[in-house]
Amino acid sequence: xxxxxxxxxxxxxxxxxxxxxxxxxxxxxxxxxxxxxxxxxxxxxxxxxxxxxxxxxxxxxxxxxxxxxxxxxxxxxxxxxxxxxxxxxxxxxxxxxxxxxxxxxxxxxxxxxxxxxxxxxxxxxxxxxxxxxx
Amino acid sequence: xxxxxxxxxxxxxxxxxxxxxxxxxxxxxxxxxxxxxxxxxxxxxxxxxxxxxxxxxxxxxxxxxxxxxxxxxxxxxxxxxxxxxxxxxxx
Numbered sequence: 001x002x003x004x005x006x007x008x009x010x011x012x013x014x015x016x017x018x019x020x021x022x023x024x025x026x027x028x029x030x031x032x033x034x035x036x037x038x039x040x041x042x043x044x045x046x047x048x049x050x051x052x053x054x055x056x057x058x059x060x061x062x063x064x065x066x067x068x069x070x071x072x073x074x075x076x077x078x079x080x081x082x083x084x085x086x087x088x089x090x091x092x093x094x095x096x097x098x099x100x101x102x103x104x105x106x107x108x109x110x111x112x113x114x115x116x117x118x119x120x121x122x123x124x125x126x127x128x129x130x131x132x133x134x
Numbered sequence: 135x136x137x138x139x140x141x142x143x144x145x146x147x148x149x150x151x152x153x154x155x156x157x158x159x160x161x162x163x164x165x166x167x168x169x170x171x172x173x174x175x176x177x178x179x180x181x182x183x184x185x186x187x188x189x190x191x192x193x194x195x196x197x198x199x200x201x202x203x204x205x206x207x208x209x210x211x212x213x214x215x216x217x218x219x220x221x222x223x224x225x
Contacts, residue, residue, distance in 0.1 A: 056201075063173065064198045072193045073169035077159040078142050080149050087166065090135070090157065094191045094223060096214060099167075099183040100138040101175065 139164050139182040173200070187214050 076086050091097075135157035138145055142160040149158055161167070164181060167174055173184040187210075189197035197217070202210040 060200060063200060067170065067188070067195050067198050070170065070195050072188075072190060072195070073166065075161075075165045075169060077137065077161050077166070080142070080145050080158045080160070082142060082146075085159075087159070088193055091190055091193050094189065094196070094218075094221075095135060096218060097188045097190065098136045098211070098214075099172065099186045099188075100136050100140070101182050101185045 135159065137161050137166060137183065139167075139180075185210070189214075189218070 072087060072091060074086060074088050076084050079085050137159045139162055140160060141162050145158050145160050148154070161183075164172075164174060164183065166172070167183055172186060174181050175184050184200075185202040187199040187202065188195050189199075199210065199214055199217075
């Protein structure tokens with residue numbers, strides 16, 4: 001009868017031996033250990049809603065963890081008044097930056113839908129006309 | 135303020151149409167998104183930002199609201215406003 005320390009089909013385990021010592025594990029390394037292997041990601045049950053949601057939630061968690069604490073980059077964007085303005089010159093103090101998707105759910109003007117109208121209406125309703133958040 | 139991947143003319147039209155007074159930036163090249171590696175959606179040949187809000191303090195990102203539902207855009211905006219009020223904004 002095999003003992004704990006004996007081999008089974010070439011695979012051996014010594015239950016009495018101490019675990020190998022490991023150095024400090026970085027956050028990235030620890031996250032890597034819980035990642036789903038690519039072979040499982042491509043499995044037929046990839047469309048399992050629960051699995052998809054879990055993966056999306058993990059991606060969101062990583063995105064937020066990565067972004068919080070970052071400084072905004074020094075990019076120059078165009079305002080509605082067609083002025084080229086460095087973003088950083090406009091974000092002193094606290095600022096909420098709402099990224100508006102390019103949806104086309106708003107009303108029509110001259111036969112074509114107004115892009116982002118849906119988002120603008122939503123912001124107008126919730127934030128009001130004041131610029132107190134900017 | 136708002137940032138959109140829509141071209142300037144589209145922003146001007148919608149801003150005028152709704153008399154929208156918040157600052158709006160046009161970023162058709164998605165420069166900000168590229169610099170921060172933000173989530174981008176692709177529809178056909180066009181790419182645009184996904185609905186997301188960054189709260190910054192002195193240019194540093196303090197809070198991220200994501201994902202924000204397209205169907206509940208107004209509710210999301212209210213949620214963000216409520217958070218800002220709780221954090222002492224606008225007082």
